[in-house]
Amino acid sequence: MTKKKREERTYIQQTYVDGLAWIWTAAVVLLMVPAAICIYYDSWPGITPVLKGLIGVAPIFWTVGFIEVVTFIPMLGTAGSFLGFVTGNITNLKVPAALNAMQNMDVEPGTEEGELVSTVAIAVCAITTTLIISLGVLLLSQITPILDSPVLKPAFDNILPALFGGLGVVYISKNWKIAVTPMVVMIALFICVPSLAGSVGVLVPVGALISIAAARVLYNKGLLEKKDTKENKR
Amino acid sequence: MNFSPNSSFLYILAALVILFVLAQSVFFLVRAYRRAEAVGMDMEKLKKTMVSTAVFTIAPAVSILLGVITLSKFLGLPLPWIRLSVVGAITYELPAATSSAAAFGVSISETITDPKIYSAIAWVMTLGILPSVILPPILMKPIQNGLLKLRDKGAGWSDYFMDALFMGMIASFSGMVFAKISQGLSGWIPVFVMLFSAALMLLCGLLIKRYRLAWLENYAISISMIGAMLFAMWISPAILG
Numbered sequence: 001m002t003k004k005k006r007e008e009r010t011y012i013q014q015t016y017v018d019g020l021a022w023i024w025t026a027a028v029v030l031l032m033v034p035a036a037i038c039i040y041y042d043s044w045p046g047i048t049p050v051l052k053g054l055i056g057v058a059p060i061f062w063t064v065g066f067i068e069v070v071t072f073i074p075m076l077g078t079a080g081s082f083l084g085f086v087t088g089n090i091t092n093l094k095v096p097a098a099l100n101a102m103q104n105m106d107v108e109p110g111t112e113e114g115e116l117v118s119t120v121a122i123a124v125c126a127i128t129t130t131l132i133i134s135l136g137v138l139l140l141s142q143i144t145p146i147l148d149s150p151v152l153k154p155a156f157d158n159i160l161p162a163l164f165g166g167l168g169v170v171y172i173s174k175n176w177k178i179a180v181t182p183m184v185v186m187i188a189l190f191i192c193v194p195s196l197a198g199s200v201g202v203l204v205p206v207g208a209l210i211s212i213a214a215a216r217v218l219y220n221k222g223l224l225e226k227k228d229t230k231e232n233k234r
Numbered sequence: 235m236n237f238s239p240n241s242s243f244l245y246i247l248a249a250l251v252i253l254f255v256l257a258q259s260v261f262f263l264v265r266a267y268r269r270a271e272a273v274g275m276d277m278e279k280l281k282k283t284m285v286s287t288a289v290f291t292i293a294p295a296v297s298i299l300l301g302v303i304t305l306s307k308f309l310g311l312p313l314p315w316i317r318l319s320v321v322g323a324i325t326y327e328l329p330a331a332t333s334s335a336a337a338f339g340v341s342i343s344e345t346i347t348d349p350k351i352y353s354a355i356a357w358v359m360t361l362g363i364l365p366s367v368i369l370p371p372i373l374m375k376p377i378q379n380g381l382l383k384l385r386d387k388g389a390g391w392s393d394y395f396m397d398a399l400f401m402g403m404i405a406s407f408s409g410m411v412f413a414k415i416s417q418g419l420s421g422w423i424p425v426f427v428m429l430f431s432a433a434l435m436l437l438c439g440l441l442i443k444r445y446r447l448a449w450l451e452n453y454a455i456s457i458s459m460i461g462a463m464l465f466a467m468w469i470s471p472a473i474l475g
Binding site: 011015016020022025026027029030031033034036038041042043044045052053056057058061062064065066068069070071073074081083085086087088089090091092097099100101104105108109110113115116117119120121122123124125126127128129130132133134136137140147153154155156157160161162164169170171172173174175178183186187189194196200203204205207208209211212214215216219224 | 235237243244247251252254255256258259260261262263265266267269270273275276279280282283284286287288290291292293294295296297298299300302303306311315316318319320321322323326329330332333334335336337338349350351352353354355356357358360361362363364365366367368369370371373374377378381385390391392393394395396397398399400401402403404405406407408409410411412413414415416423424425427428429430431432434435436439451452454455458459460462463464466467469470471
């Protein structure tokens with residue numbers, strides 16, 4: 001094994017060990033919040049009301065949580081995943097930020113460079129978001145009238161289409177043949193069953209499976225051009 | 235003890251959690267940055283990517299802040315501040331709060347004043363999102379070993395596999411944008427916004443290639459996203475009247 005490979009393996013192993021320490025600590029910190037509230041205010045609610053509330057959300061959100069973990073770990077790498085899942089807003093912010101940064105840096109996910117760029121992007125994204133929310137909380141009375149204004153409302157209502165339009169162009173132009181089948185199927189699915197829009201998180205792996213199956217067929221038939229990210233970029 | 239969902243105690247709790255999140259982010263940022271330097275990556279390009287990522291984050295972060303404000307009318311500021319800074323997302327936190335409020339028969343249009351209801355909501359919000367924190371350490375190794383095996387089998391296919399995975403996610407969200415078109419012209423607004431964003435990205439790509447504006451590469455996604463949001467502010471009232 002070369003020295004570079006050895007160093008790479010050591011870095012990734014150490015990242016995994018550090019990541020485990022951070023994420024398990026995060027789980028404890030997370031659970032300490034409601035526990036601290038109950039202790040401080042002597043307000044333990046009892047198991048029944050918590051279970052009643054949990055029944056309404058757990059079946060869906062535990063499923064979505066599992067799906068997100070399985071789908072996004074291959075994209076984000078070790079540190080990116082540990083950090084992304086703790087800081088949240090993974091689908092609408094952390095994953096697009098990591099994809100965009102890897103695209104800008106011409107690195108592939110699953111490589112050490114991809115892992116580093118994804119980690120840097122998610123960390124920058126998490127720090128920026130945390131600072132903006134904190135600043136917003138501090139200046140709440142001044143900014144609420146602006147943010148609540150009807151003029152700005154359509155902009156925030158359409159943040160996902162605004163994000164995925166640009167991102168879509170980047171990835172479709174990378175390999176349009178892979179894009180055609182999942183795009184057509186998913187658009188048709190949402191047009192036929194509009195109520196699925198509320199469960200888009202559950203449908204991400206469905207889109208991914210369709211996309212992977214279509215790509216495999218094209219690959220087996222030799223219909224996919226040789227990969228060259230620099231040539232194909234934008 | 236008198237309870238208020240905006241008490242100093244809850245603000246202190248929120249500040250401690252926020253500091254933890256910042257510490258973790260800084261820890262991994264510094265580590266990855268140093269490693270990138272050590273393996274000889276283009277650091278100038280990486281710095282530009284960091285700046286462009288920060289710029290790209292601003293609009294979605296403001297949207298998350300709007301979520302904090304929405305929830306604050308019901309739960310006060312500290313709890314939504316915590317929940318949307320750690321693990322949470324507005325798409326999850328609002329249904330979680332609503333579901334627990336319904337279990338107590340209270341409405342989310344009024345500020346919570348009962349500490350027991352508040353505690354129950356805090357528990358539901360936390361336990362409902364917990365798999366996103368405990369599953370990554372459990373599933374990380376099996377998933378990554380599977381990917382390694384895939385790479386060993388054939389480098390060509392594994393690269394296409396990753397492209398297909400990304401495309402599946404983008405196709406799902408792009409498909410969702412079409413969900414309301416049966417409602418008439420108003421349902422097409424998100425589609426028009428997405429197409430406008432795509433057109434701006436194409437224009438940026440053209441400018442980058444034609445005029446060799448390399449700097450624009452880092453900001454193309456921010457420009458297309460913010461441009462499309464501004465377009466939404468124009469087209470929505472134009473269609474809805």
